[in-house]
Amino acid sequence: xxxxxxxxxxxxxxxxxxxxxxxxxxxxxxxxxxxxxxxxxxxxxxxxxxxxxxxxxxxxxxxxxxxxxxxxxxxxxxxxxxxxxxxxxxxxxxxxxxxxxxxxxxxxxxxxxxxxxxxxxxxxxxxxxxxxxxxxxxxxxxxxxxxxxxxxxxxxxxxxxxxxxxxxxxxxxxxxxxxxxxxxxxxxxxxxxxxxxxxxxxxxxxxxxxxxxxxxxxxxxxxxxxxxxxxxxxxxxxxxxxxxxxxxxxxxxxxxxxxxxxxxxxxxxxxxxxxxxxxxxxxxxxxxxxxxxxxxxxxxxxxxxxxxxxxxxxxxxxxxxxxxxxxxxxxxxxxxxxxxxxxxxxxxxxxxxxxxxxxxxxxxxxxxxxxxxxxxxxxxxxxxxxxxxxxxxxxxxxxxxxxxxxxxxxxxxxxxxxxxxxxxxxxxxxxxxxxxxxxxxxxxxxxxxxxxxxxxxxxxxxxxxxxxxxxxxxxxxxxxxxxxxxxxxxxxxxxxxxxxxxxxxxxxxxxxxxxxxxxxxxxxxxxxxxxxxxxxxxxxxxxxxxxxxxxxxxxxxxxxxxxxxxxxxxxxxxxxxxxxxxxxxxxxxxxxxxxxxxxxxxxxxxxxxxxxxxxxxxxxxxxxxxxxxxxxxxxxxxxxxxxxxxxxxx
Amino acid sequence: xxxxxxxxxxxxxxxxxxxxxxxxxxxxxxxxxxxxxxxxxxxxxxxxxxxxxxxxxxxxxxxxxxxxxxxxxxxxxxxxxxxxxxxxxxxxxxxxxxxxxxxxxxxxxxxxxxxxxxxxxxxx
Numbered sequence: 001x002x003x004x005x006x007x008x009x010x011x012x013x014x015x016x017x018x019x020x021x022x023x024x025x026x027x028x029x030x031x032x033x034x035x036x037x038x039x040x041x042x043x044x045x046x047x048x049x050x051x052x053x054x055x056x057x058x059x060x061x062x063x064x065x066x067x068x069x070x071x072x073x074x075x076x077x078x079x080x081x082x083x084x085x086x087x088x089x090x091x092x093x094x095x096x097x098x099x100x101x102x103x104x105x106x107x108x109x110x111x112x113x114x115x116x117x118x119x120x121x122x123x124x125x126x127x128x129x130x131x132x133x134x135x136x137x138x139x140x141x142x143x144x145x146x147x148x149x150x151x152x153x154x155x156x157x158x159x160x161x162x163x164x165x166x167x168x169x170x171x172x173x174x175x176x177x178x179x180x181x182x183x184x185x186x187x188x189x190x191x192x193x194x195x196x197x198x199x200x201x202x203x204x205x206x207x208x209x210x211x212x213x214x215x216x217x218x219x220x221x222x223x224x225x226x227x228x229x230x231x232x233x234x235x236x237x238x239x240x241x242x243x244x245x246x247x248x249x250x251x252x253x254x255x256x257x258x259x260x261x262x263x264x265x266x267x268x269x270x271x272x273x274x275x276x277x278x279x280x281x282x283x284x285x286x287x288x289x290x291x292x293x294x295x296x297x298x299x300x301x302x303x304x305x306x307x308x309x310x311x312x313x314x315x316x317x318x319x320x321x322x323x324x325x326x327x328x329x330x331x332x333x334x335x336x337x338x339x340x341x342x343x344x345x346x347x348x349x350x351x352x353x354x355x356x357x358x359x360x361x362x363x364x365x366x367x368x369x370x371x372x373x374x375x376x377x378x379x380x381x382x383x384x385x386x387x388x389x390x391x392x393x394x395x396x397x398x399x400x401x402x403x404x405x406x407x408x409x410x411x412x413x414x415x416x417x418x419x420x421x422x423x424x425x426x427x428x429x430x431x432x433x434x435x436x437x438x439x440x441x442x443x444x445x446x447x448x449x450x451x452x453x454x455x456x457x458x459x460x461x462x463x464x465x466x467x468x469x470x471x472x473x474x475x476x477x478x479x480x481x482x483x484x485x486x487x488x489x490x491x492x493x494x495x496x497x498x499x500x501x502x503x504x505x506x507x508x509x510x511x512x513x514x515x516x517x518x519x520x521x522x523x524x525x526x527x528x529x530x531x532x533x534x535x536x537x538x539x540x541x542x543x544x545x546x547x548x549x550x551x552x553x554x555x556x557x558x559x560x561x562x563x564x565x566x567x568x569x570x571x572x573x574x575x576x577x578x579x580x581x582x583x584x585x586x587x588x589x590x591x592x593x594x595x596x597x598x599x600x601x602x603x604x605x606x607x608x609x610x611x612x613x614x615x616x617x618x619x620x621x622x623x624x625x626x627x628x629x630x631x632x633x634x635x636x637x638x639x640x641x642x643x644x645x646x647x648x649x650x
Numbered sequence: 651x652x653x654x655x656x657x658x659x660x661x662x663x664x665x666x667x668x669x670x671x672x673x674x675x676x677x678x679x680x681x682x683x684x685x686x687x688x689x690x691x692x693x694x695x696x697x698x699x700x701x702x703x704x705x706x707x708x709x710x711x712x713x714x715x716x717x718x719x720x721x722x723x724x725x726x727x728x729x730x731x732x733x734x735x736x737x738x739x740x741x742x743x744x745x746x747x748x749x750x751x752x753x754x755x756x757x758x759x760x761x762x763x764x765x766x767x768x769x770x771x772x773x774x
Contacts, residue, residue, distance in 0.1 A: 435735065439661055439734060441756050442667075442734070442757065443663035445758075446671070447667060450670055450671065450675070450759045452760075453759065455674050455675060455759075455760075496739065541738065
């Protein structure tokens with residue numbers, strides 16, 4: 001026995017065979033028919049469609065023989081494939097290649113064999129044979145040989161169909177898988193022939209409701225396409241596409257679903273052509289872009305809102321880079337600096353618009369702002385307008401250097417020129433009013449003082465009492481005038497502190513002295529503890545005033561016979577001076593508000609009488625102006641303790 | 651010890667109260683003027699022991715009066731301002747004009763004479 005040689009291009013041949021994906025598949029009538037035909041035409045008992053792979057021959061069709069495959073080494077077809085031509089063996093026993101072949105010596109007992117090679121579609125490489133077998137020797141006429149080759153060609157035609165069909169399956173699988181995309185196709189008349197699952201999902205129609213029953217006009221938006229679609233009636237659908245939307249480029253349209261909803265889509269139409277270049281239909285691939293459109297609309301809406309706000313807020317908004325170069329300026333900012341067009345500000349340094357004296361401070365603020373995130377402290381600078389005028393401004397910076405969309409520092413600039421002028425006017429007014437009030441008050445207080453002093457002679461008891469009431473209230477009025485002046489100075493940051501090294505004991509002594517008269521009147525004892533000569537760098541008069549207010553309050557709210565305790569405590573970083581009383585205490589919900597002006601503990605002042613409601617706010621303002629803090633500890637019924645804490649190095 | 655005090659103020663009510671405070675309560679002799687010019691004339695006519703001087707007045711104000719008096723050679727005439735300002739800066743400014751003291755309105759009429767005496771080191 002002589003084995004068939006290995007064919008040329010064997011590995012390519014095997015690849016082509018595998019690509020056909022026919023090995024080890026079920027028998028198919030279309031191949032069995034050809035084999036049957038061969039047995040009848042040639043009057044032989046056996047006909048096979050044999051495919052030769054690496055190790056074996058496998059029969060796609062096997063008529064007249066009960067075998068699925070044999071070893072390649074003993075196969076006849078292997079020889080037909082290797083030679084890639086018709087192999088005729090009239091008598092196997094006479095042929096040295098096959099005499100001792102088990103298929104000859106044993107079942108099926110082959111004596112005659114004729115095989116025509118079959119070739120893979122495309123590559124044309126031989127992959128097997130169509131062969132006929134007989135158990136007796138015989139010859140093949142020339143005509144029979146021709147028929148055998150023709151039958152082999154029929155087998156090859158079936159291979160080609162197999163391959164084509166598999167391509168279609170693949171396309172169908174792709175269409176099925178593309179559920180996120182709406183894919184449809186029409187024939188040349190515009191009738192829908194393909195409507196994939198994505199189309200069903202997007203449009204709400206089932207494929208069987210539209211295929212061959214409708215055209216894409218079913219879901220195109222008539223309003224959107226308007227007359228174009230009407231003009232298109234009766235037109236070649238290919239021309240419709242060219243006319244209405246154009247071919248091969250994505251268009252934004254709306255599709256109308258079965259429910260009548262309009263869905264925004266991005267759709268591409270392609271004219272489907274056959275191999276001769278004739279248009280045979282349309283293919284449309286659409287994607288639902290609702291989310292994208294919604295996002296775009298939201299962004300556009302945000303943008304509009306942002307622009308509207310910027311346009312209408314009176315504060316100027318400017319975006320600068322790390323060096324202070326202006327990248328954006330709102331219209332209010334342009335108005336502030338007195339330029340008419342953005343181009344006169346963009347690209348210039350923000351410092352070009354500042355008063356020269358304020359530039360060093362602004363440079364420092366920019367430096368701080370670049371090295372931080374978020375909002376900085378307000379900066380007060382003068383802006384020099386294009387016409388030379390000056391405006392007082394308050395600028396607040398917000399660092400967004402790391403924000404990819406901004407990459408800058410956002411400045412909100414408020415024109416406070418009028419506000420400043422108003423403050424100055426108010427201060428002048430208050431000073432003037434206070435001065436003008438003093439003159440009549442001096443007369444009232446003086447007159448009452450003289451009467452109470454007995455200069456005008458002895459008064460009847462009732463008159464003496466009434467004059468005393470008037471005198472006491474004129475004192476309150478005077479205190480009010482003084483307090484209002486102080487609070488205004490504190491508000492306007494105009495209280496000038498005369499800071500010197502001042503011993504604590506001196507401050508305390510003066511404050512205690514100031515309250516001593518009232519303490520005697522009310523039978524309250526003022527006790528000092530731990531007071532020493534620790535030196536503070538403060539305005540002694542003002543701290544004394546704050547302390548006087550606290551001691552005055554403590555005396556006022558102490559019961560008769562009570563004790564007001566003034567204590568000092570020296571710590572490394574600060575000195576605290578506390579004033580305790582055994583008065584009625586302050587409700588927890590008022591412990592913060594009592595430091596606000598004209599806030600007095602409910603109900604108490606009526607009983608205790610006399611108070612401007614400004615004592616604590618003034619004390620707080622003075623202490624805070626020194627960098628200190630003031631706080632209260634109090635329990636209802638158990639007295640109050642006010643604590644001034646002053647830093648030692650103010 | 652009885653002294654002569656010239657009180658200068660453009661507000662007649664204050665003038666009256668201060669007069670009672672120094673004359674009836676303090677036991678001093680009191681003369682009055684309603685502006686600086688009148689005050690100068692009064693001093694030239696008879697030199698008082700002290701001048702109690704308002705700050706803002708028509709014709710010639712307090713500071714102007716002080717300067718005029720010093721210019722006319724009354725270098726050691728005791729002058730005390732009576733100001734309606736409570737501002738310490740204003741008090742300092744007035745003191746810097748070379749006066750013996752600054753008192754604030756409103757004043758306590760029953761003790762005004764004592765305050766003045768203390769300020770000018772008058773022995774009772």
